[in-house]
Amino acid sequence: NAGVTQTPKFRILKIGQSMTLQCTQDMNHNYMYWYRQDPGMGLKLIYYSVGAGITDKGEVPNGYNVSRSTTEDFPLRLELAAPSQTSVYFCASRQVNSNQPQHFGDGTRLSIL
């Protein structure tokens, strides 16, 4: 059982480039989340989805877009990369029951130069 899989693990972008961070889960979880983690900080929610076709903004959505066409996949898009988006990005998923914990991927380390 793979759980939550994120690709790529590392990426370096130039300012103004775009890219998509991939996230897929094989646990049939309806809820999925994207977080960013800056050095010495906890995680901050970027976007989340409660099911296919439904997405909503989190705490820090500016500069990002998401889509959720299937239950399994929840890609995060950076359209015009900026140095402030240098961070570690984590994807997570959860069952519908509100008492259940979120399961995290291993993260994507993104540097924008």
Place this chain on the structure above:
Amino acid sequence: AQSVTQLDSHVSVSEGTPVLLRCNYSSSYSPSLFWYVQHPNKGLQLLLKYTSAATLVKGINGFEAEFKKSETSFHLTKPSAHMSDAAEYFCVVSDQREGTGKLIFGQGTTLQVKP
């Protein structure tokens, strides 16, 4: 509004001695509380969770935490530290009434374990 404060950014203990990582929370409603651990260059792993059942919660690897409503605390403890416990620890709160399961993270506590 919900919030989480981890009272120590860095804790250093000797191997074999007790561990105490402190967490206070603020929540208007019945909270779910979690402790996650993050080893270097890894994702977050759930240590334990509180969801309004027993106030003393046992987790993996010998960790436990006690929910104290009167003190709004959820401190993480372990009787005897092991070298492999060195990692970053996050206290996390979620509002059980809010259906999306959004998590609010503390800033993290780095646990150093000395031989």
